[in-house]
Amino acid sequence: GQQLNQSPQSMFIQEGEDVSMNCTSSSIFNTWLWYKQDPGEGPVLLIALYKAGELTSNGRLTAQFGITRKDSFLNISASIPSDVGIYFCAGRASGGSYIPTFGRGTSLIVHP
Amino acid sequence: DGGITQSPKYLFRKEGQNVTLSCEQNLNHDAMYWYRQDPGQGLRLIYYSQIVNDFQKGDIAEGYSVSREKKESFPLTVTSAQKNPTAFYLCASSGSQGAYEQYFGPGTRLTVT
Numbered sequence A: 001g002q003q004l005n006q007s008p009q010s011m012f013i014q015e016g017e018d019v020s021m022n023c024t025s026s027s028i029f030n031t032w033l034w035y036k037q038d039p040g041e042g043p044v045l046l047i048a049l050y051k052a053g054e055l056t057s058n059g060r061l062t063a064q065f066g067i068t069r070k071d072s073f074l075n076i077s078a079s080i081p082s083d084v085g086i087y088f089c090a091g092r093a094s095g096g097s098y099i100p101t102f103g104r105g106t107s108l109i110v111h112p
Numbered sequence B: 001d002g003g004i005t006q007s008p009k010y011l012f013r014k015e016g017q018n019v020t021l022s023c024e025q026n027l028n029h030d031a032m033y034w035y036r037q038d039p040g041q042g043l044r045l046i047y048y049s050q051i052v053n054d055f056q057k058g059d060i061a062e063g064y065s066v067s068r069e070k071k072e073s074f075p076l077t078v079t080s081a082q083k084n085p086t087a088f089y090l091c092a093s094s095g096s097q098g099a100y101e102q103y104f105g106p107g108t109r110l111t112v113t
Helices: none
Strands: A004-007 A010-014 A019-025 A029-037 A044-049 A055-058 A061-065 A071-076 A085-093 A106-111 B004-007 B010-013 B019-025 B031-037 B043-051 B054-057 B064-066 B076-078 B087-094 B108-112
Touching: A004 A085, A010 A019, A019 A085, A029 A061, A029 A071, A044 A055, A044 A061, A044 A071, A071 A085, B004 B087, B010 B019, B019 B031, B019 B087, B019 B108, B043 B064, B076 B087
Parallel strands: A010 A106, B010 B108
Antiparallel strands: A004 A019, A019 A071, A029 A044, A029 A085, A055 A061, A061 A071, A085 A106, B004 B019, B019 B076, B031 B043, B031 B087, B043 B054, B064 B076, B087 B108
């Protein structure tokens, strides 16, 4: 099946810093999704990307669909304590199942 | 408001008992899914259903069963055959025909002792 590598596994940052995380796949993807999961809650969809090169923002979050179609990036600017949580990427391969493959998540901790 | 509900939020059971987790959605989505999440691990797919009265096994279906009698509902039964049932269970739904983004419920934390 598809392999999806998400990095880093965890991040410890100071409030106000910018954050960057990424996912790479072994296959070409036609959809990338980014989710945030608060402790003890279900993941919430942050951004969906459908086109290679696409750059989409949602407040302080910006995600990009890589040109090679095998990677995606999520940036968070000026982090705040409520950014704490686990961020998951997910993607659908071209011609593959409609069910997305999920990365293992990036755990973000923000120190005030 | 449209969304996905899971109940209860916390569930405790004794070993050897079957337990059913509820999942309801009013998003008019065709597809529904069950995932299991363990600490430090990603989401593992248990079962999924594309339409009413049809469902497919995911990657870790052993010890679980589901039904899909209504479009809005997709209950998951954790049977006594599941060797390590203690986990966080997430239900999700998605549209079809190109709208494949999954939307998740709040989850049920099951503890079996």
